[in-house]
Amino acid sequence: MAGRRNGLAVLVEALRTWLIPYRYGLERWSYTLQRISGVVITLYFVAHIVETGYVVGGPSVWTIRPDAQQYAERVWTETIKFLSNPLFDAGLAIIGFFVAFHTINGIRLFLAHFGWGLGRPTRPEPMHRPQSMSPIQRALFWASIAFAVFALVYTIDAFFGVLA
Amino acid sequence: MSGASEVLLRVYRYNPSNSGKPHYQNYRVPTFRGMTVLDALIYIKENLDPTLSIRYSCRMASCGSCGMTINGLPRLACFTQISELKSKYILVQPLRNLPVIKDLVADLDEFFNKHRLVKPYLIRRDVEEQENPREQYRQSDEELERYVQFAYCIKCALCYSACPVVSTDKNFPGPQALAQLYRYYIDTRDEASEERIRIVNNAHGIWRCHFADSCSQVCPKGVDPALAIQLMRREMMFGPSRG
Secondary structure, three states: OOOOOOHHHHHHHHHHHHHOOOOOOHHHHHHHHHHHHHHHHHHHHHHHHHHHHHHOOHHHHHOOOOOHHHHHHHHHHHHHHHHOOHHHHHHHHHHHHHHHHHHHHHHHHHHHHOOOOOOOOOOOOOOOOOHHHOHHHHHHHHHHHHHHHHHHHHHHHHHHOOOO | OOOOOEEEEEEEEOOOOOOOOOEEEEEEEEOOOOOEHHHHHHHHHHHHOOOOOOOOOOOOOOOOOOEEEEOOEEEEHHHOEHHHHOOOEEEEEOOOOOOEEEOOEEOOHHHHHHHHHOOOOOOOOOHHHHHOOOOOOOOOHHHHHOOHHHHHOOOOOHHHHHOOOOOOOOOOOOHHHHHHHHHHHOOOOOOOHHHHHHHHOOOOOHHHOOOOOHHHHHOOOOOOHHHHHHHHHHHHHHOOOOO
8 A cells, every 4th residue: 555655755755745835824934934933943052062072172171181271271271173164154144043943933932822912713605814813923922033034033133244 | 617628637646456566547528617527537537548446426526426536635526626726737636534335435434433533423421311311402503603614524535534643643543533523522412521532641641632634624514613613622632612
């Protein structure tokens, strides 16, 4: 039976369903962006912990070294030098966009799950528009996009001084 | 339509008794004003290829039999005019998230099993009353308006096919079943609120919905399952609101 697929096919189908939001309207874009931003923020968080752990000396931080102060200063300087390039700066700007979007859109979803800001059930007429994506929901989605763009511009300016 | 006198239909073909490998077949179909995708498929079956399998019945968006994926979106073939697609090329595939029986016919067993799971009927505490009702159950217009939108469901499975959560979690009941759960939960004649909550109050149940709203976008009857699911969640978090 064609429906009995192997694991890889299921994964491909799942990713296709997650990551191809067009044709389904605004809320599906919101869903896809929320998932992508969630995954990116999680990966960033892991990388941030690794980086911070490296700066403070990794597992050796639990052992008092005689040259602890000098060691920490050297590792800190090396790490900052390694991270100080336009590629990481641009990455942080994108992280800024995703964090801002995920936060505001997450609050919108949080409220929607409480049933707040949704329309009331109505008898559907021809050309019916779903009340689940009410004007309030749409406004909040666009507010999250606007906030995310602001964060993106702000971080780009902070790193590259484009607005100066 | 866009000036075309014929369209090219690229149709998904799959026959389990044959090689078992899905493939696509192209058909050129002459069009007429008001022609639907179902009309085009019937034309193929009658004139070009009688081996093509399709499922349909009422041809007027009432029975929900002819659901399929048309140009990437779950739609009813009888409710989709070729002119509205604004293309001379139409890709027709079976509904997603469901196994395929043959060609464009999806197996709806799991869909109906999930519908059955939420007990889509009125339940009375009094068993004798349940089996042999003695009187009419009166409702005000306001009480009716709370659920009547969700009673428009024709069980076409378009919402189930559009749901991104169903594609990754086969234990998720899906938008149709959850909307019907709310439809009976909020009905003042029903007396099984706690039982209905127990059915979906788990990790694969109502909390699994991510509010992608695709179900509501594709529903041909305007049922808005996403709204029903969020309202049901509110009921479960803050307690019954029906009076």
